[in-house]
Amino acid sequence: MKRKALIFLGSALAALLLLSGVFALNQLLAFGALLSTLHPYAGYAFLALSGALMLFAIVSGLRFFSRPSHPTLPSDETAKNFPAWVAFLCRTVPAHPMHPEPLRKEKDLRWLRANLKLLEVDALNKTKQIATKNFFVGAFAQNTSYGTTTSLKNILKTVWNIYKIHHRTHNALEFVGLVRSVYRCLPLSDFRREDIPAHIKPIIQSSFSNTLSSLLPGGNLLTPFFMNLFLAGATNTYLTCLSGMIAIRHCQMLSEEDRREITQQSLFEASFMLKEIVRECNPVLSVTISNAVKKAGIESLDTVQVPSVGSNIAQDIVSHLASSLKSIIRENISVEKNDE
Numbered sequence: 001m002k003r004k005a006l007i008f009l010g011s012a013l014a015a016l017l018l019l020s021g022v023f024a025l026n027q028l029l030a031f032g033a034l035l036s037t038l039h040p041y042a043g044y045a046f047l048a049l050s051g052a053l054m055l056f057a058i059v060s061g062l063r064f065f066s067r068p069s070h071p072t073l074p075s076d077e078t079a080k081n082f083p084a085w086v087a088f089l090c091r092t093v094p095a096h097p098m099h100p101e102p103l104r105k106e107k108d109l110r111w112l113r114a115n116l117k118l119l120e121v122d123a124l125n126k127t128k129q130i131a132t133k134n135f136f137v138g139a140f141a142q143n144t145s146y147g148t149t150t151s152l153k154n155i156l157k158t159v160w161n162i163y164k165i166h167h168r169t170h171n172a173l174e175f176v177g178l179v180r181s182v183y184r185c186l187p188l189s190d191f192r193r194e195d196i197p198a199h200i201k202p203i204i205q206s207s208f209s210n211t212l213s214s215l216l217p218g219g220n221l222l223t224p225f226f227m228n229l230f231l232a233g234a235t236n237t238y239l240t241c242l243s244g245m246i247a248i249r250h251c252q253m254l255s256e257e258d259r260r261e262i263t264q265q266s267l268f269e270a271s272f273m274l275k276e277i278v279r280e281c282n283p284v285l286s287v288t289i290s291n292a293v294k295k296a297g298i299e300s301l302d303t304v305q306v307p308s309v310g311s312n313i314a315q316d317i318v319s320h321l322a323s324s325l326k327s328i329i330r331e332n333i334s335v336e337k338n339d340e
Contacts, residue, residue: 067173075256082255086112089254093119094168116252123162123251127244128273130158131237135281138236139229151236158240159247166251178250185246185263186239199242202271203234206278229285230278237277241270 028050036043070092074082090107096118104111134154141147159182163175187199245266253259 065173066171067177068169068171073253073256073259077255079255085254092168093166096122119165120248120252123165123244123248124273126161126165127158127241127248128277130154130161131240131244131273132277132281134240135233135237135277136285139233139285142229142232142236151240155240155243158244162244162247162251166248178247181250182243182246185266186242198267199238202267202274203231203238205271206234206238206275230282233281233285234274234278237281238270238274241273241277242266245269245273 028047032043032047034043035046071084071088072081074080074085076082086109087107090112093112093115095102096115098118099111099115101111134151137147137150137154141150156179159179160175163178164170167174187196246262249258249262249266253262
C-alpha cells in the first residue's frame with residue numbers, strides 16, 4: 001500500500017511539474033511574440049533574460065537544498081578516519097572568541113575539544129533561556145492551540161540556535177536532519193513504555209520539590225490548581241531542555257560511541273537543568289497566581305451590595321463579612337509587597 005501510494009504521488013507530481021512547465025513556456029513565448037511587434041529583438045532579449053533567470057533559480061535552489069559532503073563518522077577515536085573527521089570539524093566549527101588560540105592555523109583535537117566546551121556553554125545558556133520561557137507558556141497556555149504552537153516554535157528555535165552556534169555555514173537539509181535526529185530521541189517519538197518512567201521521574205521530582213511544598217500549604221483549596229500549572233510548565237520545560245541537550249550532543253559528536261550515549265547523557269543533563277529552572281520559576285509563578293486570585297477575590301467581594309435601610313439581619317451579616325474579608329486580603333497583599 002505504501003509503495004503504491006509513493007508511486008502515485010511521484011507520478012502525479014512529475015505530471016504537474018510537466019504541465020506547469022509547458023504552460024509557463026507557452027506564456028513566455030506568447031509574451032515574447034508580443035514584444036517582437038514593438039522591436040525585432042525585444043522578444044529574443046526577453047526570452048534570454050527569462051531563461052537566465054530560471055537557470056539562476058535552479059542553480060541557487062540546488063545549492064540551497066544540497067547537503068554538504070563530509071567524511072564518515074568514525075566508530076571510535078582509534079579508527080583510521082578519525083583524523084579526517086577532526087579536520088572536518090575544525091574547518092566547519094566556528095572558533096569561539098574566548099578560545100585561548102582562536103586564530104590558530106594548525107588546529108588539532110586538543111584545540112577542537114577546548115573550542116567545543118566553550119560553544120557548549122553558549123548553547124546551554126541559550127537552551128536555559130528559551131526553556132524558561134516555555135515554562136510559563138506551558139503553565140498559562142496549556143491545552144490551547146496557542147500554547148502548543150508557541151512551545152513547538154520555541155523548541156525549534158532552540159535547535160536552530162544550537163545549530164547556528166556549532167556551524168560556520170548553514171544548510172537547510174543539514175538543519176532538517178538535525179531536527180529529525182532530535183525528534184527520534186525524544187520520548188514518545190517511538191513509543192516504548194519502559195522508557196517513559198525515566199522521563200516522568202525528573203518532572204515529578206521538580207514539581208514536588210521542597211521549594212514548591214513550602215509555597216503551597218496543605219490546606220490551600222487552590223493547591224490542585226497550582227500543581228496542575230507546575231506540572232504543565234515543568235513538562236514543557238523538560239522537553240525543551242531535552243531537545244537542546246540532544247542537539248548539542250549531535251553537533252559535538254566525535255565518534256559512533258558518542259551517538260550511542262546521546263539519549264542517556266541528554267536525559268541526565270536535561271533533568272539537572274529542569275531542576276534549576278523550576279527552582280527559579282516556581283516563586284514567580286506562585287506569587288503571580290496568588291496575587292491574581294486575591295485581586296479576583298476582592299473584585300468579587302466588591303459586588304456584594306451595601307445593606308440598605310430596613311434590610312434584614314442576613315444581609316447585614318453578609319455585607320460585614322465581605323468588608324472584613326476585603327480588609328484582610330488587602331493587608332496580606334500590602335505585607336507581601338513590603339516583604340518583597
